[in-house]
Amino acid sequence: MTLVALHRETLGYGRSTVLSEVSFALAPGERVVLLGRSGAGKSTLLNAVYDRLVPQNRVALVPQDHALVPQLSVLRNVVMGRLDDHGAVYNLTSLLHVRPGDRVGIAAVLADLGLADVIDRKVAGLSGGQRQRVALGRAWWRGGTVLIGDEPVSAVDETQAEALLKQARFRFDTAVLALHDVALARSYATRLVGLNRNRIVFDAPAETVDDAQITALYAR
Numbered sequence: 001m002t003l004v005a006l007h008r009e010t011l012g013y014g015r016s017t018v019l020s021e022v023s024f025a026l027a028p029g030e031r032v033v034l035l036g037r038s039g040a041g042k043s044t045l046l047n048a049v050y051d052r053l054v055p056q057n058r059v060a061l062v063p064q065d066h067a068l069v070p071q072l073s074v075l076r077n078v079v080m081g082r083l084d085d086h087g088a089v090y091n092l093t094s095l096l097h098v099r100p101g102d103r104v105g106i107a108a109v110l111a112d113l114g115l116a117d118v119i120d121r122k123v124a125g126l127s128g129g130q131r132q133r134v135a136l137g138r139a140w141w142r143g144g145t146v147l148i149g150d151e152p153v154s155a156v157d158e159t160q161a162e163a164l165l166k167q168a169r170f171r172f173d174t175a176v177l178a179l180h181d182v183a184l185a186r187s188y189a190t191r192l193v194g195l196n197r198n199r200i201v202f203d204a205p206a207e208t209v210d211d212a213q214i215t216a217l218y219a220r
């Protein structure tokens with residue numbers, strides 16, 4: 001079974017091509033990590049995969065810029081993870097008065113992320129690492145078949161990053177993440193995809209990708 005498949009597609013913006021001849025398929029249970037230099041096209045590929053997954057799958061997204069509403073509390077930002085489960089009236093009332101059951105569930109998610117103390121704080125007053133964990137909290141609260149994350153642990157230290165990816169594994173069977181930390185990528189991924197010079201240069205089970213292949217991605 002395949003959740004999404006791109007076959008020799010060209011991805012880019014307007015007339016500018018970022019990735020050529022992209023073939024990429026995702027099966028349930030795979031944890032795919034995209035590697036490549038800044039600008040190699042990781043976000044472009046992630047966005048294309050996300051767009052194609054969404055019509056038929058519940059997908060939790062952690063975008064690179066977090067897409068939080070700074071003026072709202074942590075609680076209300078996390079509530080937004082499930083907005084599309086309900087109609088507009090339900091959503092408006094639950095944003096104004098978060099339902100007690102939802103608050104309990106969200107508090108548990110936030111406790112796992114070390115954010116229990118800031119549940120009622122505005123996101124605007126949080127550190128970068130805290131904001132990133134709020135974005136993860138919104139994805140955890142959403143849940144779903146697939147997690148898509150664009151550098152989802154870039155703002156926290158290595159130990160925290162490992163712990164957060166463990167939670168991601170526990171909560172989502174299938175994921176596609178862009179990560180810049182190669183050791184972290186190796187510890188998490190079942191499959192590694194390397195992007196360089198407008199192409200996918202490798203796409204293979206993580207244990208078969210050697211360090212030289214990865215180093216070559218980042219060579220000038």
Ligand SMILES: Nc1ncnc2c1ncn2[C@@H]1O[C@H](COP(=O)(O)OP(=O)(O)OP(=O)(O)O)[C@@H](O)[C@H]1O
Binds near residue numbers: 045064
């Ligand atoms: N919305 C956009 N419109 C036009 N060009 C874009 C847009 N987003 C990205 N690009 C360009 O596409 C190329 C690939 O960008 P992309 O964000 O996919 O790379 P990336 O590997 O995710 O980089 P990073 O690690 O810095 O996030 C870059 O040259 C970038 O300038």
